[in-house]
Structure formats: structure tokens, C-alpha cells
Amino acid sequence: MAITKIPAAGFTGNNFRNIIINGDMSIAQRGTSATGLTNGSSGYHTIDRWRYVENGSTTSQFTMSQDTDVPTGQGFAKSLKMDCTTAQNPIGSSDAIYMEQKFEGQNLQYLKKGTSSAESLTVSFWVKSNKTGDFGIALYDNDNARIIGNIYTINSANTWEKKTVTFAGDTTGAFDNDNGHSLSVWFHLDAGADRKSADNTSWGTSSSTKQAYGQTVNLADSTSNEWLITGIQLEAGTTASDFEFLPVDVNFHRCARYYRYSDVIIPSAGTQGVLSISPVYPPMRAAPSMNWWHPTRTAANEKFVYLLSNAARTQLSSGNVFFTTANRWGNWYNTGYANWSGTTADKNDGIYTLLEADAEL
Numbered sequence: 001m002a003i004t005k006i007p008a009a010g011f012t013g014n015n016f017r018n019i020i021i022n023g024d025m026s027i028a029q030r031g032t033s034a035t036g037l038t039n040g041s042s043g044y045h046t047i048d049r050w051r052y053v054e055n056g057s058t059t060s061q062f063t064m065s066q067d068t069d070v071p072t073g074q075g076f077a078k079s080l081k082m083d084c085t086t087a088q089n090p091i092g093s094s095d096a097i098y099m100e101q102k103f104e105g106q107n108l109q110y111l112k113k114g115t116s117s118a119e120s121l122t123v124s125f126w127v128k129s130n131k132t133g134d135f136g137i138a139l140y141d142n143d144n145a146r147i148i149g150n151i152y153t154i155n156s157a158n159t160w161e162k163k164t165v166t167f168a169g170d171t172t173g174a175f176d177n178d179n180g181h182s183l184s185v186w187f188h189l190d191a192g193a194d195r196k197s198a199d200n201t202s203w204g205t206s207s208s209t210k211q212a213y214g215q216t217v218n219l220a221d222s223t224s225n226e227w228l229i230t231g232i233q234l235e236a237g238t239t240a241s242d243f244e245f246l247p248v249d250v251n252f253h254r255c256a257r258y259y260r261y262s263d264v265i266i267p268s269a270g271t272q273g274v275l276s277i278s279p280v281y282p283p284m285r286a287a288p289s290m291n292w293w294h295p296t297r298t299a300a301n302e303k304f305v306y307l308l309s310n311a312a313r314t315q316l317s318s319g320n321v322f323f324t325t326a327n328r329w330g331n332w333y334n335t336g337y338a339n340w341s342g343t344t345a346d347k348n349d350g351i352y353t354l355l356e357a358d359a360e361l
Helices: 248-256 344-349
Strands: 033-037 051-055 061-067 079-086 096-104 121-129 133-141 146-154 161-167 181-191 226-236 259-266 275-277 289-293 304-306 319-323 330-334 351-358
Touching: 033 051, 121 133, 121 146, 146 161, 181 226, 248 259
Parallel strands: none
Antiparallel strands: 033 061, 051 096, 061 079, 079 226, 096 181, 121 161, 121 226, 133 146, 133 181, 259 351, 275 330, 289 351, 304 351, 319 330
């Protein structure tokens, strides 16, 4: 009797067709809310892989958060929300605010960019705002300084709408085949006149004037404004497929390639005055920058606490952090432990902290 092999559910040839990581906004290792985002706040703040970017000298302020407002019946539990808390109207001519995700070139080689067979790309997503009108969206080729843009239109205020935008393939400029930043997708929230004065609807040399061509909405013009998005999928081809939901552990480990934090318990050093810990991470994109911190203590001298008494300890004055070339093993040591104030019981009980590893693009 012939035996027919049935493939496991969910594992087909189309797995990981979504270039976006964490498009359902479900992973937020850094926290669920960040306030006061404005000029100088560009960076990663809440939801993993989503970077807030501010160009120019904006005076508006936003809160970025992970929200539970989602389109009904679509399978999503979280969204990314941008809420204007300090208005700016009009915005400066060189100002722009957008959300960005960056991609490694080695993950994009199948797109055949820079050849006559270059693949088109289609982005689909669910979006909601009290502001109706046109929003700019763009792809930026960081390796070759090229850009293409388009718009999507929010038609009904305060209503979840699904949008699909297709970009032509680019026959000029291949992506580098490495772990560096090759491509970005940009979702604009506002853009001054100088940021949208040149047509970007075909691939061409990048300039600040092509950043947000077609953007008419200024999300910063009132503190009543908000913008929510989820279910973002970027895939090869000219049509959008259903959103690719991944198991939470798979989604988390894709995010952890770029950012990870871990609880660290440093055991007692006894009388030797030496502490050592070797945390293990999944392989990261590159050797990460390291930071010690505590979830409820923000003062510079409160990144470490004694386990026994919860008494704060100053940050280590002599120490070292390094990673191997495999970007997996970390080691930290300190020779000044014996000088830390505290009872013998405190010292023998050990130290608690969090270790943050950042290898974002």
C-alpha cells in the first residue's frame, strides 16, 4: 500500500514570504509605550523592528505604543499606534516623520534587484486614523542610494481599512549579499514641502526631495490625531497574499536576531572580588552593543541590585563585555566586587540585573 506524506500545517513553500518582521506588532521587548518622541528621538522605542524617524527640526511630539485596537475578525491582537501629543502646524519645509523597518541584503537576493528579472514588491497592511487623505510610502535602497514611492489613501476616518501598494522591480543596483542594511520601507506621518517636491514614483537616485512625494496629511497638526497600523506584509510579486501569521516563538526569535534582553543573576563572588557571567543568546545579526539596566530603577547607580535586600549597587567601574565572532557567547567580568558596599549576606546572595544586547540595523 502506498503511503502518502501529508505536509505539516503551515509549512509550505511560501513560508516566510513576508520580508517584514513583526508585522503583526505582537513583540515589544523594549516596552509598550514611549512618550515625547520629537526632534532627536529617531530610534527604536517600543515594538520590535519598528524605528521612529524624525528629519528636520520638528517641535511636535508623539507617543508610540503597542495598542489592542485592531481590525475585527482578521486575527490580529496588536497594532502600532502613533498619537500626537504636541501639535505643530504648519510643519517646517524640511521636516518629516515616518516609521521605518530595515532589511539585511542577504535576505533579499531572491528579489534579483539590479537585473532585468528584478521582482516587483507589494506591501499590504491595515491602517486607521482620524485623518483622511494621502499618506506617502516609500522603499529606500541603502546600498545604491535609490528610492521609489507611492501613496495610499485613508478614505474613512476612524475606520480600519486594508491597503495594497505595488512597487516596480528595480533593474539598477544589486543589493549587497551581507548582513548590512540594504533596504528600508518608510510609512510617512507628515512631510514638509522640501521633502515631497520631486516625483519618486519610479526608481531613481535618492534625494530628500523625493522622500514623501504625494503626502498631503500632516498628522502633527492637532493633538486629536492618531494613526494605527498592523498586518504589514511586504512580498515579491504584484499581488498581496493573506497575512502570514507565525508562531510567537518564531516571531520572537526573528526579532531577537536584532535586539534581546535577559535577566541575569550574578552569583556571589565570595572573597575573591571577581564576578563573571556568560549569557547565551541566539545568534545575532552582528556583535551587539551591550547595556546593563533594571526594569524599575532608572538612576545611573541603580542598574544592579543585591538579590537579598534589593539594595541598589552602582554600575561596575571596571569590567568588560565581549562577544565571539559567532555573535552568540557573551562574557562579563568585574574585579571591583569586593569594594561594593553592603552586608556580607548581601554580597553572598549575589546581584540581579538585566543585560540588553542590541544589533539593530
